[in-house]
Amino acid sequence: MLQFIIRRTVGAVVTxxxxxxxxxxxxxxxxxxxxxxxxxxxxxxxxLEEIREVLGLNLPIAQQFxxxxxxxVMGRDFPTGHCPAPCLGQSFYSGDLVWSxxxxxxxxxxxxxxxxxxxxxxxGLGTGMLAAFRRGSSVDKVATGASMVLxxxxxxxxxxxxxxxxxxxxxxxxxxxxxxxxxxxxxxLVGLSxxxxxxxxIFTAQYTRMSRSSLIEQLAEDHVRTARAKGMSQKYVxxxxxxxxxxxxxxxxxGIDLSSLLGGAVVTELxxxxxxxxxxxxxxxxxKDLPLTMGVMLVGxxxxxxxxxxxxxAYAWIDPxxxxx
Amino acid sequence: MTTVTKTEDAPAPTGPEGFLSVRDLxxxxxxxxxxxxxxxxxxxxxxxxxxxxxxxxxxxxxxxTNLTILGLHNPRTTTIDGEIVLDGKExxxxxxxxxxxxxxxxxxxxxxxxxxxxxxxxxVGRQIAEPFxxxxxxxxxxxxxxxxxxxxxxGIPNPEQRAKDYPHQFSGGMRxxxxxxxxxxxxxxxxxxxxxxxxxxxTVQAQILDLLKDLQQEFGSAIVFITHDLGVIADxxxxxxVMYAGSAVERGSVDEVLRAPRHPYTWGLLNSMPRLDSDLxxxxxxxxxxxxxxxxxxxxxxxxxxxxxxxxxxxxRCATERPLLAPDRxxxxxxxxxxxxxxxxxxxxxxLG
Numbered sequence: 001m002l003q004f005i006i007r008r009t010v011g012a013v014v015t016x017x018x019x020x021x022x023x024x025x026x027x028x029x030x031x032x033x034x035x036x037x038x039x040x041x042x043x044x045x046x047x048l049e050e051i052r053e054v055l056g057l058n059l060p061i062a063q064q065f066x067x068x069x070x071x072x073v074m075g076r077d078f079p080t081g082h083c084p085a086p087c088l089g090q091s092f093y094s095g096d097l098v099w100s101x102x103x104x105x106x107x108x109x110x111x112x113x114x115x116x117x118x119x120x121x122x123x124g125l126g127t128g129m130l131a132a133f134r135r136g137s138s139v140d141k142v143a144t145g146a147s148m149v150l151x152x153x154x155x156x157x158x159x160x161x162x163x164x165x166x167x168x169x170x171x172x173x174x175x176x177x178x179x180x181x182x183x184x185x186x187x188x189l190v191g192l193s194x195x196x197x198x199x200x201x202i203f204t205a206q207y208t209r210m211s212r213s214s215l216i217e218q219l220a221e222d223h224v225r226t227a228r229a230k231g232m233s234q235k236y237v238x239x240x241x242x243x244x245x246x247x248x249x250x251x252x253x254x255g256i257d258l259s260s261l262l263g264g265a266v267v268t269e270l271x272x273x274x275x276x277x278x279x280x281x282x283x284x285x286x287x288k289d290l291p292l293t294m295g296v297m298l299v300g301x302x303x304x305x306x307x308x309x310x311x312x313x314a315y316a317w318i319d320p321x322x323x324x325x
Numbered sequence: 326m327t328t329v330t331k332t333e334d335a336p337a338p339t340g341p342e343g344f345l346s347v348r349d350l351x352x353x354x355x356x357x358x359x360x361x362x363x364x365x366x367x368x369x370x371x372x373x374x375x376x377x378x379x380x381x382x383x384x385x386x387x388x389x390t391n392l393t394i395l396g397l398h399n400p401r402t403t404t405i406d407g408e409i410v411l412d413g414k415e416x417x418x419x420x421x422x423x424x425x426x427x428x429x430x431x432x433x434x435x436x437x438x439x440x441x442x443x444x445x446x447x448x449v450g451r452q453i454a455e456p457f458x459x460x461x462x463x464x465x466x467x468x469x470x471x472x473x474x475x476x477x478x479x480g481i482p483n484p485e486q487r488a489k490d491y492p493h494q495f496s497g498g499m500r501x502x503x504x505x506x507x508x509x510x511x512x513x514x515x516x517x518x519x520x521x522x523x524x525x526x527x528t529v530q531a532q533i534l535d536l537l538k539d540l541q542q543e544f545g546s547a548i549v550f551i552t553h554d555l556g557v558i559a560d561x562x563x564x565x566x567v568m569y570a571g572s573a574v575e576r577g578s579v580d581e582v583l584r585a586p587r588h589p590y591t592w593g594l595l596n597s598m599p600r601l602d603s604d605l606x607x608x609x610x611x612x613x614x615x616x617x618x619x620x621x622x623x624x625x626x627x628x629x630x631x632x633x634x635x636x637x638x639x640x641x642r643c644a645t646e647r648p649l650l651a652p653d654r655x656x657x658x659x660x661x662x663x664x665x666x667x668x669x670x671x672x673x674x675x676x677l678g
Contacts, residue, residue, distance in 0.1 A: 136401065222441035229395055229436075230456040230507065231429035234421070244446050320491045321445055 001316065001323070008312060012305040017069070019301045024068055027290050054079050072298075088298065089291035093283075098295035101280065106299075108178040109276040111192055112199065112268065113261040117254075119200035120207055125250070127204070128211025133238060135216060143208055151205035158198045159271035166194060176272040195272045199265065203257065210253060214246035221245065247318050255311035262307070263300030343370040343410075344547050345394070345515055350407035350417075351571075352386070352393050361619045363389040365571040367407075368652070371564075373514065376541065376548040378562030378579070380555060380594065382616050386571040387551045391517045393417075394549075395434055396424040411515060429456035433508035437520040439500035443492040443507075449476070450488030453507045460511045475506035479536060498529035502536065509540060516541075517549045522557060534560055555598055559583055567591050570617050570627040575656040587656035587665040589632045592673045610676070626659065637664060 035051045036043060052058050056067060067076055068089070075085035083090065088098040131143040166173045176194050179187040218224060219242045227237045264278030277296060284293035315322045352364040364386040371377045379387045392398055394409055396416060409416040411432065416424070428434075433456075436442035444452060453475055454468030463471065469488070476484035479502040492500055501521060508516060518537065522530040534557065541548055550561050558565060558579070565582040567575040567590065575588040586592055593612035614631035617623050629635050629643035638659040650657040658665065 222436060222438065223444040225397060226434075226436060226442045226504075226507075227444065227455075228397055229428055229434045231425050231427070231459055232455060233425055241444055241446070319445060321493050 004316060004323070005309070005313065008309045012309060015305055016298075016302060020069060020072065020298060021065070023294050023297055024065055027294055088295035091289050091292045093287045093289040093292070098291050101292070102277065102295055102299055105276050105280055107180060108192075108274055109262060109264060109269075109278070111178065111181065111188065112195060112265060112274070112276065113258060115189075115192060115196035116199040116203065116261070117258060119196060120203035121254070123200070124204040124207025125211045128208045129215060129238075129243070131208070131212040132215035132219065140212075144212070147205035147208040149205075150201055151209070153202055155198060155202060155267050156271050158201060159195070159268070162194050162198050163272070176274060178274060195268055195274065199261075199268055206253070207250065210250055211246065214249050215242055218242040218245040244318060248315065251311055251314045251318070255307045255314075259300075259304040259307035262303040264296065344373045344412055345371040345549070346408075346410045347390070347394070348408040348410070350390065350393065350409060351405070352389055352398070353404040354398075355402045355404070356620075359620050362622060363571055363619055364393070365622075367568075367571070367573055368650075369566050369573065369576065371515070371547045371549055373547050374541070374545045375563045376550055376561055378550045378552065378558035378565045379568055380552060380558055380565060381568035382553060384570075384616050384619070385568040386619075387568055388519050389571075390568075391434065391519055391549060391551060394515075394517065395428055395432060396421070426460070429508075429513075430460040430511045431513055432515045432517065433511070433513035435501075435504050435508045435516065435518040435521045438524045439497065439504045440492070440524070442504060443500060445491065445493060448489055448491055449495065449503045452492075453488070453503065453510055456507065457510045471510060472506070475510050476503065479503070479506045479509075479540075480532075481506075497525055498532065501525060501529075501533055505533070505536065505540070509544065509546075512544055513546055515549070516546045517551070519551045520553070521550075523552070523554070530557070537561070555583070555594060567594070570622055571619055572627060573650050573657070574628065576650065577654040581654055585666070585669060586673075587662075587669070588628075588658050589634050589660075590628050591656070592669065593631075595677055596673065626657070634660060634668065637668075 035048055035055060035057055039048050039051050056064060059067070070076065071083065071085070071087035071089070073085055075087045076083050078090055080090070080095070083097050083099075086099055088102070090096070091098055091101065094101070127143045127147075131140040134140055163175075167175055173190070173194065177191045179191050181188040219238075221242070224237055224241045227241045228234075232240075262277075264276060264281050266278035266282060268274070269276045269278040270282070277299065280292060281296040281300075283289065284296055312322075347370070348368050350364055350367045351362065354361045354363055367386070367390060369377065379390070381387050389398075393405060394411070394416065396419065398405070405417050407417065411427070414427075416427070419427070443449070450469055450472040453472035454465070457463055457471045458465065458468040473484045473488050476488055481487050481499060481502055487495070487499075492503070495503060501524075505521070521537070522533050525533060537548070538561070540546075548561075550558070552558055552561075562579050564578055565576065566573050567582065567588065569590050575582060575586065575591050582591065583595070586595060590612070597609060597611045599609055612631055613633070617627060617630065623630050623644075625642070625644040625646055626632070626635075626648050632643065635643040642659050646659070648657040648659050656665065660668070
């Protein structure tokens with residue numbers, strides 16, 4: 001198991017390096033004029049040259065790449081000061097260090113993701129299990145029907161409705177805002193509850209359906225019947241034999257969902273005017289703030305790799321047949 | 326069944342007659358296309374220490390019958406009529422709780438495909454220990470020790486180590502041995518083996534059959550052995566029940582049924598069996614036609630649309646009147662006893678070689 005984790009971690013580091021290289025060459029080495037973007041419209045030749053000098057764009061490409069990559073590992077020095085590792089450069093637009101901007105914004109994204117995931121996992125898997133256990137009953141029909149309806153909703157539809165009801169017309173709640181959990185756990189929960197629940201609602205539907213169908217499939221397996229033939233109780237067989245196998249597709253989708261949410265929930269953040277990683281990605285693209293865009297991209301790639309490793313570990317934990325390969 | 330160490334002192338193979346007694350059993354499934362009459366008016370008995378072989382084509386109701394004995398059908402979609410009495414206890418009307426106490430304990434089942442019938446998620450030892458712990462109240466440690474003991478008994482070398490393996494680390498034959506160990510872990514009085522050797526190659530098949538016979542000697546269980554392989558049945562069974570389209574068509578001892586079969590369907594089965602000593606150019610002669618749909622079974626004798634002897638029965642009886650099967654040596658066919666004897670001797674036997 002340990003060897004498995006080490007092997008995957010090494011693989012992830014190599015992948016990250018390759019993604020870093022690809023990111024670098026796409027954004028920096030591609031024929032887009034870095035400096036004139038930063039300089040703006042009324043730019044003199046001398047000013048442009050000055051910016052190039054400051055940003056190190058006059059250096060050979062290989063040198064720039066080395067500076068960038070080594071900056072991530074060792075940190076680097078800019079004329080405006082030192083940028084400690086992991087240094088993802090300096091935003092052209094604000095002049096802030098990209099890494100510290102991401103660090104500022106990440107807690108909100110993490111909070112949203114974890115909060116929503118807890119809700120949709122508990123409600124979604126729970127409902128799915130109930131529906132599978134009582135297949136064909138009215139509980140099953142309601143759960144299946146409701147999840148069909150909910151899964152066709154979008155955040156930009158449900159979000160404004162929720163805001164209109166709970167904030168603007170009744171005044172029961174304030175506009176969603178982020179309060180660090182370390183400062184005020186209740187404020188944190190209250191501030192983010194609307195976006196968390198709205199996000200969770202849409203995901204819940206998907207997890208209900210998947211958990212139900214996956215369980216029904218597992219319940220028809222021969223080994224589940226064998227367990228029943230051994231005299232194990234229905235509940236025992238359901239949870240120990242059928243449920244375990246049903247987790248494989250759920251873990252797969254959960255990994256994909258979590259990694260994309262941790263890379264920034266753009267629509268949710270825009271809908272609720274929150275400042276998370278998704279908002280940064282949009283800002284980076286709109287302002288042509290290339291270091292910021294690159295930073296956000298690398299963080300997103302890192303999240304995908306991290307979740308992939310976690311998913312593989314989960315597979316191995318669930319299914320012993322995976323451990324050998 | 327409550328003592329943990331009860332392994333060697335097997336019950337005496339002579340017990341009360343009709344240890345398992347199935348009477349007029351019918352099993353119907355509600356499907357989208359209509360009601361499937363999977364088993365229709367089936368009766369048979371098995372005594373302790375004896376082996377009943379149930380033979381028939383796929384879909385003849387063999388497996389359905391045995392899943393019914395264990396109560397493993399979905400009650401929502403299944404209608405069961407008739408009686409199943411095991412050692413004086415009625416099973417059709419038993420509660421789910423009562424059935425749970427029985428399964429794996431008094432009645433155990435060996436399934437056809439040991440690859441899919443064992444859970445990939447738990448070690449072989451744990452899967453064997455589970456029913457023992459549940460039914461005897463043994464501790465986990467005792468359960469594990471019992472699992473190791475059973476693995477040794479079914480001929481798995483180095484059982485202490487192999488018990489820690491997962492089923493995918495076992496070969497096909499070893500998996501079936503593990504499956505047998507699992508079925509026998511609580512000393513069942515009745516063992517149902519549903520085509521236990523079909524998924525195995527022939528040499529392994531012979532080993533598994535020998536193992537089952539040895540274990541029956543030791544434990545004195547009654548065995549219901551389901552197969553479509555007449556060679557296997559000749560080797561294993563004391564009595565034979567031939568099933569067709571959800572009903573029994575012929576019953577008798579192995580010798581009676583295999584040496585002097587009386588039902589045209591049994592003749593067909595024997596005829597379609599390849600023989601090693603026959604002429605290589607000889608054609609196999611399968612039974613003409615296909616098994617009937619159980620959604621809408623034929624009237625009269627279920628076999629009559631495929632039967633080549635129906636013109637020898639007077640009138641249109643085969644299509645209108647359902648032949649009955651008597652309790653002892655008998656066959657459900659309208660041909661007279663004399664006809665059955667002469668047809669077999671004159672027309673069937675020469676072809677069997």
